[in-house]
Amino acid sequence: MQPAIVELTGVKVYRNNRLTLNIEHLTIAPGELVAIAGPNGAGKSTLLQVVNMLLPYQQGTLNLFGKAINKQSELNIARRQSSMMFQETLLVNGTVYDNVALPLIFRKYPKEKIRELVMSALQTFQCQHLAKRQARQLSGGEAQRVGLARALVFQPRLLLLDEPFAALDTASRTAILTDLKQVAVQNKLTVILISHNFNEVLTFADRVVVLAGGAVIQDDKPEVVLRRPATREVASLVDMDNVLPCHMETEAAQTIVRLDGGVIFPYNRSVTSKAKACCLPGDAIYILNEKAPSPEQPLVTVSVRVAGITPGIGTYKVSVAVDELSLIARVPREQTLGLVIGEKITIGFSPDEVQLI
Amino acid sequence: MDNIWQDPEILAVAWLTIKVSGLATGISVIIGIPLGLWLALNEFYGKKFVVSVVNFGMGLPPVVVGLVVSLLLWRYGPLGMLGIMYTPWAMILAQAFIASPIIAGLSFAAISSLNPNMRLQLLSLGASRWQANMLLIREAKLGLLAAVMAGFGGVVSEVGASMMVGGNIKGQTRVLTTATVMEVGKGNYDIALALSFILLLVAYSVVAALTYLQNRTIR
Numbered sequence: 001m002q003p004a005i006v007e008l009t010g011v012k013v014y015r016n017n018r019l020t021l022n023i024e025h026l027t028i029a030p031g032e033l034v035a036i037a038g039p040n041g042a043g044k045s046t047l048l049q050v051v052n053m054l055l056p057y058q059q060g061t062l063n064l065f066g067k068a069i070n071k072q073s074e075l076n077i078a079r080r081q082s083s084m085m086f087q088e089t090l091l092v093n094g095t096v097y098d099n100v101a102l103p104l105i106f107r108k109y110p111k112e113k114i115r116e117l118v119m120s121a122l123q124t125f126q127c128q129h130l131a132k133r134q135a136r137q138l139s140g141g142e143a144q145r146v147g148l149a150r151a152l153v154f155q156p157r158l159l160l161l162d163e164p165f166a167a168l169d170t171a172s173r174t175a176i177l178t179d180l181k182q183v184a185v186q187n188k189l190t191v192i193l194i195s196h197n198f199n200e201v202l203t204f205a206d207r208v209v210v211l212a213g214g215a216v217i218q219d220d221k222p223e224v225v226l227r228r229p230a231t232r233e234v235a236s237l238v239d240m241d242n243v244l245p246c247h248m249e250t251e252a253a254q255t256i257v258r259l260d261g262g263v264i265f266p267y268n269r270s271v272t273s274k275a276k277a278c279c280l281p282g283d284a285i286y287i288l289n290e291k292a293p294s295p296e297q298p299l300v301t302v303s304v305r306v307a308g309i310t311p312g313i314g315t316y317k318v319s320v321a322v323d324e325l326s327l328i329a330r331v332p333r334e335q336t337l338g339l340v341i342g343e344k345i346t347i348g349f350s351p352d353e354v355q356l357i
Numbered sequence: 358m359d360n361i362w363q364d365p366e367i368l369a370v371a372w373l374t375i376k377v378s379g380l381a382t383g384i385s386v387i388i389g390i391p392l393g394l395w396l397a398l399n400e401f402y403g404k405k406f407v408v409s410v411v412n413f414g415m416g417l418p419p420v421v422v423g424l425v426v427s428l429l430l431w432r433y434g435p436l437g438m439l440g441i442m443y444t445p446w447a448m449i450l451a452q453a454f455i456a457s458p459i460i461a462g463l464s465f466a467a468i469s470s471l472n473p474n475m476r477l478q479l480l481s482l483g484a485s486r487w488q489a490n491m492l493l494i495r496e497a498k499l500g501l502l503a504a505v506m507a508g509f510g511g512v513v514s515e516v517g518a519s520m521m522v523g524g525n526i527k528g529q530t531r532v533l534t535t536a537t538v539m540e541v542g543k544g545n546y547d548i549a550l551a552l553s554f555i556l557l558l559v560a561y562s563v564v565a566a567l568t569y570l571q572n573r574t575i576r
Contacts, residue, residue: 049477052477052481054477054480054481076485079480079481079483080483082481083481083482083483084477084478084481084482085478086474086477086478088472088474090472090474090475090478092475092479092492092495092496093495093496093498102479102482102484102492103482103483106482106483106484106485106488107483150482151482154483160481
């Protein structure tokens with residue numbers, strides 16, 4: 001078994017006497033594509049800077065590429081196997097070629113090898129035609145592609161991305177992430193990507209680590225984090241459609257969940273006694289009528305009134321309410337045809353889709 | 358006045374001015390730019406105080422610098438054994454005292470104005486500290502050359518310190534500013550005007566050369 005690329009144990013970072021990072025244990029295996037998510041100030045950038053040894057930590061151990069980093073010489077060797085991109089492009093004055101060549105010049109590569117590697121990296125990210133352009137004259141998308149070519153020109157084993165594509169439009173971001181993922185998979189490159197955008201995470205990563213207050217609060221596959229957030233912060237981060245206040249009762253060893261509006265249903269998944277809210281993805285709610293086929297699993301049904309319909313690509317968002325309970329359902333467009341605001345309808349959801357937090 | 362352009366004495370004075378102020382600026386660059394860089398890149402207790410001292414030094418009155426350097430270089434002063442009082446070296450020393458804080462203060466501002474993540478980006482790409490610092494200096498080239506121009510402008514135009522530590526000795530320590538003051542004192546306004554014109558020409562030539570460097574495309 002190959003050693004972990006990154007292993008942090010008990011790492012604590014204090015800034016201005018405030019604990020900004022507190023990682024009990026985090027291991028990242030070779031070739032993993034990991035997204036780090038979390039609200040502002042969660043410690044995401046701090047974590048990346050610690051992994052890139054740009055920021056000292058006050059407690060704990062950091063192992064990189066299977067080795068503990070204790071001395072300056074080890075730090076330099078480990079840092080030269082990894083590369084980091086910041087939110088800003090941070091290209092230096094000079095041409096695109098000069099910029100992409102920088103990591104190779106730092107490593108004292110011969111000129112012929114530099115030319116070969118630079119042109120190959122530019123080609124990988126479709127920017128070989130920009131080689132002679134001044135770096136400061138590039139558009140945002142071009143600059144990020146050049147930044148990626150520069151970060152990968154020396155074939156690092158670990159790539160750290162601190163939200164570098166946040167300023168790009170959705171189409172450019174998706175295109176660049178798709179290219180990057182292809183390169184990463186081909187080269188078995190380990191990538192850690194910080195992102196606020198969960199769509200970006202779904203496109204790119206196969207694992208999500210959610211931070212809050214400097215600590216890891218959830219570490220799972222993107223789909224699990226998206227549908228089963230561990231806490232209210234994660235639910236807010238993934239933009240969960242329905243986070244409903246709830247009460248729990250135990251009757252004959254069975255957990256019963258009570259929502260506002262008199263909705264009651266049994267809950268068979270494990271739950272902590274502290275749970276106070278119920279998360280329900282909008283696409284787990286069905287509008288029950290004769291036209292739409294009913295799902296096979298047993299549903300909790302609720303009679304509600306339509307409060308609003310918001311069109312969207314893929315699904316329409318239907319807001320429904322009964323007493324104090326308001327819900328958002330995401331349904332196919334055809335199910336909304338003929339729906340009228342104020343109309344009484346019946347909706348249903350499976351208790352298995354509910355996540356208590 | 359008619360022969361002033363052919364006067365070897367005036368040309369020697371102009372040449373000495375360039376040498377003294379040029380060397381003093383060179384010494385100040387060697388001291389000021391690394392100091393400005395260090396101040397900009399490091400966080401430490403008392404940094405604000407050190408920066409305020411450097412900024413205060415940017416406005417040091419040349420007469421006060423001249424007096425302090427005189428006391429240092431005086432025969433019985435702490436540096437009296439060097440025996441450089443009333444020599445061009447004394448003037449270079451005094452002018453370096455004046456220009457160093459100017460260059461350090463403006464270098465600090467120039468490096469501080471760069472994106473603070475630029476250094477981290479260079480380090481993360483595998484740069485050694487030296488390589489990263491050299492690139493940062495190149496990135497702040499516009500501001501740093503402005504600092505050098507301000508430093509040179511400050512020393513080439515000062516008269517108090519040069520007069521006090523140089524003594525305006527004919528053929529030895531007479532520079533354009535001290536010669537101008539002397540000619541005004543003697544009532545030779547035409548010669549003083551001509552010397553002032555040469556001083557402006559010298560200052561402009563050096564600044565123009567630095568401006569050319571500043572605007573040249575960085576490769």
